[in-house]
Amino acid sequence: MASGGxxxxxxxxxxxxxxxxxxxxxxxxxxxxxxxxxxxxxKPSIQLRVNxxxxxxAEASETPYPxxxxxxxxxxxxxxxxxxxxxxxPEEAYLxxxxxxxxxxxxxxxxxxxxxxxxxxxxxxxxxxxxxxxDAEFRQEITGLPPKIKRSVSEAFDLYNHNSPxxxxxxxxxxxxxxxxxxxxxxxxxxxxxxxxxxxxxxATLAAMSLAPQFANCAAAIGGAQAYVSxxxxxxxxxxxxxxxxxxxxxxxxxxxxxGIKEVQDFRTAMKNVGLTGNI
Amino acid sequence: xxxxxIANRQKATDSRPMAQKLRxxxxxxxxxxxxxxxxxxxxEEMESLMLSIDKHGVQVPITVYEHEGAYYLLDGxxxxxxxxxxxxxxxxxxxxxxxxxLDNLVLMYNIHALRxxxxxxxxxxxxxxxxxxxxxxxxxxxxxxxxxxxxGLTRGAIRRCQLLLGLPExxxxxxxxxxxxxxxxxxxxxxxxxxxxxxxxAVVRRVPEYAERIDEIRDVxxxxxxxxxxxxxxxxxxxxxxxxxxxxxxxxRGATINVLDRxxxxxxxxxxxxxxxxxxxxxxxxxRVTKYAFDLDRFVLGVIEDDRRQELDTYLVERLExxxxxxxxxxxK
Numbered sequence: 100m101a102s103g104g105x106x107x108x109x110x111x112x113x114x115x116x117x118x119x120x121x122x123x124x125x126x127x128x129x130x131x132x133x134x135x136x137x138x139x140x141x142k143p144s145i146q147l148r149v150n151x152x153x154x155x156x157a158e159a160s161e162t163p164y165p166x167x168x169x170x171x172x173x174x175x176x177x178x179x180x181x182x183x184x185x186x187x188x189p190e191e192a193y194l195x196x197x198x199x200x201x202x203x204x205x206x207x208x209x210x211x212x213x214x215x216x217x218x219x220x221x222x223x224x225x226x227x228x229x230x231x232x233x234d235a236e237f238r239q240e241i242t243g244l245p246p247k248i249k250r251s252v253s254e255a256f257d258l259y260n261h262n263s264p265x266x267x268x269x270x271x272x273x274x275x276x277x278x279x280x281x282x283x284x285x286x287x288x289x290x291x292x293x294x295x296x297x298x299x300x301x302x303a304t305l306a307a308m309s310l311a312p313q314f315a316n317c318a319a320a321i322g323g324a325q326a327y328v329s330x331x332x333x334x335x336x337x338x339x340x341x342x343x344x345x346x347x348x349x350x351x352x353x354x355x356x357x358x359g360i361k362e363v364q365d366f367r368t369a370m371k372n373v374g375l376t377g378n379i
Numbered sequence: 380x381x382x383x384x385i386a387n388r389q390k391a392t393d394s395r396p397m398a399q400k401l402r403x404x405x406x407x408x409x410x411x412x413x414x415x416x417x418x419x420x421x422x423e424e425m426e427s428l429m430l431s432i433d434k435h436g437v438q439v440p441i442t443v444y445e446h447e448g449a450y451y452l453l454d455g456x457x458x459x460x461x462x463x464x465x466x467x468x469x470x471x472x473x474x475x476x477x478x479x480x481l482d483n484l485v486l487m488y489n490i491h492a493l494r495x496x497x498x499x500x501x502x503x504x505x506x507x508x509x510x511x512x513x514x515x516x517x518x519x520x521x522x523x524x525x526x527x528x529x530x531g532l533t534r535g536a537i538r539r540c541q542l543l544l545g546l547p548e549x550x551x552x553x554x555x556x557x558x559x560x561x562x563x564x565x566x567x568x569x570x571x572x573x574x575x576x577x578x579x580x581a582v583v584r585r586v587p588e589y590a591e592r593i594d595e596i597r598d599v600x601x602x603x604x605x606x607x608x609x610x611x612x613x614x615x616x617x618x619x620x621x622x623x624x625x626x627x628x629x630x631x632r633g634a635t636i637n638v639l640d641r642x643x644x645x646x647x648x649x650x651x652x653x654x655x656x657x658x659x660x661x662x663x664x665x666x667r668v669t670k671y672a673f674d675l676d677r678f679v680l681g682v683i684e685d686d687r688r689q690e691l692d693t694y695l696v697e698r699l700e701x702x703x704x705x706x707x708x709x710x711x712k
Binding site: 105106107108109112132134139140141142160161162165166167170188189190191192195215 | 421429433464466558561566
């Protein structure tokens with residue numbers, strides 16, 4: 100199948116997208132209508148291995164949300180490699196099918212549109228599907244947080260959607276900020292010493308909390324925070340050596356981000372329960 | 380020559396039974412049929428087939444012939460495309476003997492024409508080859524009826540195809556490029572070219588001077604259509620009416636040609652609709668009203684003759700009285 104697309108109009112779209120990817124990723128190894136993995140029942144129009152950390156797949160389609168995306172989403176998630184997926188559709192279809200476009204974006208796919216003269220526009224990017232957090236899930240997770248933290252977490256989410264390790268670092272910093280505030284309030288109440296509430300020493304702060312008798316009833320929240328910080332603090336800095344490690348790293352990013360929000364919620368509640376009612 | 384005729388001929392020339400084998404073949408070993416006139420595959424129909432294949436597999440084997448180590452499709456390009464997209468390792472296929480070029484083409488037409496409406500360009504692209512091969516085998520060119528019988532196409536479809544076939548190569552290429560674009564980006568359709576050609580034939584028949592610059596005229600009309608000066612494909616029917624009006628209506632030939640010159644001039648911002656209004660629209664209305672007037676007169680004479688005045692509807696009588704007054708004013712009586 101020469102085109103790699105289903106319909107006959109997809110050659111033009113595929114060629115335009117290939118030129119775009121060549122320009123953006125500086126001529127990466129590119130395959131047309133080739134197998135991604137023997138277990139995946141889908142040969143995308145284009146696939147390119149940007150590096151060991153990222154495989155980009157693109158499907159040329161006359162509509163913004165090709166049906167193969169719905170059929171194969173779960174299968175793609177099973178593959179041990181980080182995969183970003185784009186739809187390449189005509190500009191006219193993008194303008195006419197806004198409902199499909201919204202859905203495509205919400206499901207974590209990227210979209211390139213091609214004008215009649217072949218000009219390609221990146222409408223929105225795709226992050227590897229394995230690390231994608233749907234908007235609806237995110238909104239549900241932040242319900243109940245105070246506005247100031249909500250804003251910080253939303254900013255971290257925005258960053259996550261462009262660069263997930265950086266987004267995770269950001270949410271971890273938000274969490275560390277919450278811990279520090281609780282510790283400073285505890286210092287005011289003389290539950291902790293001033294040296295236990297210093298910025299950049301979260302592990303020491305949590306250790307001091309766990310030893311203070313006033314925090315005896317929130318050992319679980321403190322333990323959870325200790326585990327979270329030690330596990331995810333440096334997620335962004337571990338450089339994966341191969342696509343399997345990269346896949347794990349991106350999957351961890353997703354878990355780190357979602358768990359980060361949960362930990363912030365749990366920690367705030369626990370601190371309030373022990374009497375720290377300040378601006379945590 | 381229908382499928383049955385081909386099969387009979389094969390029986391006559393080859394006493395052995397036709398070898399047909401059912402095999403599972405890797406999709407990458409299959410090539411599209413070089414004679415398949417079908418060039419256009421629409422996303423919707425392809426996705427719906429792919430969904431079915433994903434769910435139930437390929438229920439009907441495709442048909443191929445083997446040639447120099449590869450398999451060529453006789454029937455089933457859509458199934459093959461879907462199976463390739465779905466990364467299936469094998470597809471069930473019936474392997475037939477390699478047909479002659481004419482048999483192959485005729486098979487393609489008959490297989491596809493039975494199932495769904497092909498695009499005209501798809502049909503036209505190979506129709507000329509069928510005509511040429513037929514001439515080679517029979518020493519004469521097939522007429523419309525023979526072509527219809529051979530391909531399974533209606534005579535109307537063949538006539539439309541021939542309009543496309545008559546286009547210079549440059550315009551055929553333009554149309555093919557357009558058809559290869561996604562549907563939402565296609566501006567010039569087969570209908571556009573068919574309607575344009577029909578109307579130009581009608582005009583050139585009455586004003587042969589235009590024949591010399593017909594390609595230039597085509598370019599101007601395409602450009603005006605792309606720039607919305609000609610807003611719909613159906614406008615070309617009005618262009619035909621301007622042409623035929625030169626024969627059938629009482630219009631000034633010089634003035635009409637003058638307006639047509641402006642339509643065929645890239646520098647004049649004149650579309651077909653304005654030209655139609657300026658030249659023959661009134662005359663066509665006049666012609667239509669003349670017929671109404673004749674019918675009305677005949678009806679009224681009939682009523683008088685049969686003495687059925689009392690049966691006339693009151694509203695009709697009112698309208699006739701109104702018409703009588705209007706006509707008196709118009710005719711000054």
